Amino acid sequence: MNIGIIGGSGLYNIEGLSFVEKININTKYGKPSDSYKIYRRGSLNYYFLARHGEKHSIVPHKINYRANIAGFKELGVNKIVSFCAVGSLDIKYTPSTIMVPDNAIDFTHGRDFTFFDEKRVFHIDISNPFCSILRNLLGKILHKNKITFVDGGVYVCTNGPRLETAAEVKMFRALGGDIVGMTLFPELVLAREAELCYANMSVVTNFGAGISKNKLTTAEVKQNMKNNNSIINNIVYALADELKGIESCSVCPMALNDTKA
Ligand SMILES: [Zn+2]
Incomplete structure (x- = not known):
């Protein structure tokens, strides 16, 4: 069995798994953001990709999302779990809050956002x-690991690379947003177009503009990221262990059925 893992800011390796090899794909x-690192545990092969490249050199709007997802597909991956570092749009979601979002709003522009443009x-x-099955x-x-989440x-995706104005944060909150980041779109759309199961876990690293008067120090952000990485x-x-008994998904692998115009 294969699973794809996409690491966001601060996550460039997976520790505790046996590393097999790196694969470069064109x-x-x-080209995808980086080589895919293959790890193995039991009968599961993990294909790990650092979304921003291993040296964090690719800004969100320059990531080749299509190549990243197409690469997973070529490698025979049919499920992807992605991780994102995000800002909070609500005072109750303090730094280090973990969220498994169930919906999203797209404010990105100028990105290659579909496989079907010709x-x-x-x-x-x-x-x-x-x-829903991966979520x-x-x-x-x-739950099993007793981690509060x-x-x-709702993940609001902005174009970046700049952060949001205080007025934008207020607007996103009014629109129903809970967290804000720069990379979920078009990644999740492309995964669905490629008929792959895709779920996300986001970790709050900071408050959005104007939410809290207390500014986080760089040391605090770094410490939060370190804690998050071990989680x-x-x-x-x-x-x-958990993927062994998982029921097969009847939605994502058939995403293109009855959708042709
Ligand atoms: Zn699915």
């Missing part, structure tokens, strides 16, 4: 943008 959409026309359904699995692992929430490593490690 897709018809170009010849074939598909209008895929993303009413529920995350795979539930993440929740189960978090917010089950469900993420534990969750990724547990996937090998």
